[in-house]
Amino acid sequence: MAEQNGIIQLKKIDVTFQNEGKTIEAVKDVSIDVKKGDVFGVIGYSGAGKSTLVRVINLLQKPTAGTVIVNGQNMLELSQKDLRTARRNIGMIFQHFNLMNSLTVYGNVDFPLRDSGLSKAERKQKIDKLLDIVGLSDRANNYPSQLSGGQKQRVAIARALANDPEILISDEATSALDPKTTTEILDLLGRLNKELGITIVIITHEMDAIKQICNRVSVMENGRLIEEGDLLSIFGNPKEQLTKDFVNTSTHIGSVLDEIRDSGIVDKLSGRLIELNYIGDSTNEPIVVELYKRFQVEANILFSNIERLQNTTVGIMLFALTGDDDKVEEAIKYLNSLKVNVKEIDLKKEGK
Ligand SMILES: Nc1ncnc2c1ncn2[C@@H]1O[C@H](COP(=O)(O)OP(=O)(O)OP(=O)(O)O)[C@@H](O)[C@H]1O
Numbered sequence: 001m002a003e004q005n006g007i008i009q010l011k012k013i014d015v016t017f018q019n020e021g022k023t024i025e026a027v028k029d030v031s032i033d034v035k036k037g038d039v040f041g042v043i044g045y046s047g048a049g050k051s052t053l054v055r056v057i058n059l060l061q062k063p064t065a066g067t068v069i070v071n072g073q074n075m076l077e078l079s080q081k082d083l084r085t086a087r088r089n090i091g092m093i094f095q096h097f098n099l100m101n102s103l104t105v106y107g108n109v110d111f112p113l114r115d116s117g118l119s120k121a122e123r124k125q126k127i128d129k130l131l132d133i134v135g136l137s138d139r140a141n142n143y144p145s146q147l148s149g150g151q152k153q154r155v156a157i158a159r160a161l162a163n164d165p166e167i168l169i170s171d172e173a174t175s176a177l178d179p180k181t182t183t184e185i186l187d188l189l190g191r192l193n194k195e196l197g198i199t200i201v202i203i204t205h206e207m208d209a210i211k212q213i214c215n216r217v218s219v220m221e222n223g224r225l226i227e228e229g230d231l232l233s234i235f236g237n238p239k240e241q242l243t244k245d246f247v248n249t250s251t252h253i254g255s256v257l258d259e260i261r262d263s264g265i266v267d268k269l270s271g272r273l274i275e276l277n278y279i280g281d282s283t284n285e286p287i288v289v290e291l292y293k294r295f296q297v298e299a300n301i302l303f304s305n306i307e308r309l310q311n312t313t314v315g316i317m318l319f320a321l322t323g324d325d326d327k328v329e330e331a332i333k334y335l336n337s338l339k340v341n342v343k344e345i346d347l348k349k350e351g352k
Pocket residue numbers: 017018019024025026044045046047048049050051052053172
């Protein structure tokens with residue numbers, strides 16, 4: 001059976017800006033296919049083109065080239081009226097919330113319902129329900145200036161949901177929030193995805209945000225999409241250097257390697273330094289025990305990080321292997337034969 005088409009299909013999208021006589025290629029030949037029910041993450045550094053790309057989905061940004069299909073509709077061929085209707089199906093939240101300061105929380109959520117054709121009583125019922133979903137029922141009469149950043153973002157989420165969209169786009173929505181509030185907002189987005197079935201596209205420069213709720217990830221660099229896959233494969237087996245950097249920052253192995261290198265420990269380390277990544281059931285201890293039992297090779301664990309992503313264990317371990325040279329070589333071959341990713345690290349050569 002043919003795989004069902006995605007709810008969002010961007011095909012060969014280019015976005016080019018002309019700025020003071022210079023051409024900026026913000027997005028270059030990017031195709032993505034977001035399935036209904038996905039929480040699709042787009043990660044990249046500032047300037048990579050993420051915002052420009054997601055703004056193409058609802059045509060806030062018109063592409064220079066390419067096709068935009070949302071819910072089976074070719075967005076670039078719609079009349080203005082049909083485009084307005086199609087846009088109601090795509091909610092959006094932003095880093096700086098974009099609330100109207102002169103309106104109360106209630107007024108902000110009511111704003112997109114002005115043209116909905118609903119009566120005042122129906123609107124009230126809807127707004128009460130939305131404020132309940134985002135946990136702000138007791139703040140309806142407050143103004144944005146009376147709210148914390150996290151609460152403002154909750155109002156923005158309620159407002160984005162007012163027209164019952166099937167798609168929610170989050171453009172760095174947690175970038176201005178502290179880590180605890182970020183986790184709470186991401187939890188809320190995850191709940192909206194699970195309970196209301198909303199498809200979410202989230203753009204961020206933080207792998208931790210991706211890890212918390214996304215099932216699929218794409219990585220952007222210099223306007224291009226350089227890597228894409230499901231969360232576990234991106235996390236457990238990143239291919240491109242930038243993806244590795246994001247993953248390493250999030251597992252902290254990057255800073256551990258820097259510390260080993262910069263502190264001079266590297267000169268005192270004996271043995272060969274191995275980084276091991278695994279997805280699933282392999283755990284640290286059996287591997288260490290096996291290496292000793294089979295090859296009399298000692299594995300001195302320098303760092304280990306295990307986390308649960310989408311109910312699956314994803315682990316990373318860094319150790320120095322010591323023993324007879326031949327035996328260490330055999331031990332490395334043995335590791336390579338397991339369902340784990342093995343990488344030998346030569347910190348002295350790697351130097352930064
Ligand atoms: N309207 C515009 N006119 C000219 N250049 C633009 C415009 N919008 C974006 N750009 C440029 O396009 C490139 C991509 O910007 P974009 O905002 O999409 O990146 P980003 O990955 O979302 O970064 P950030 O997280 O900082 O917003 C940048 O070089 C930016 O300066």
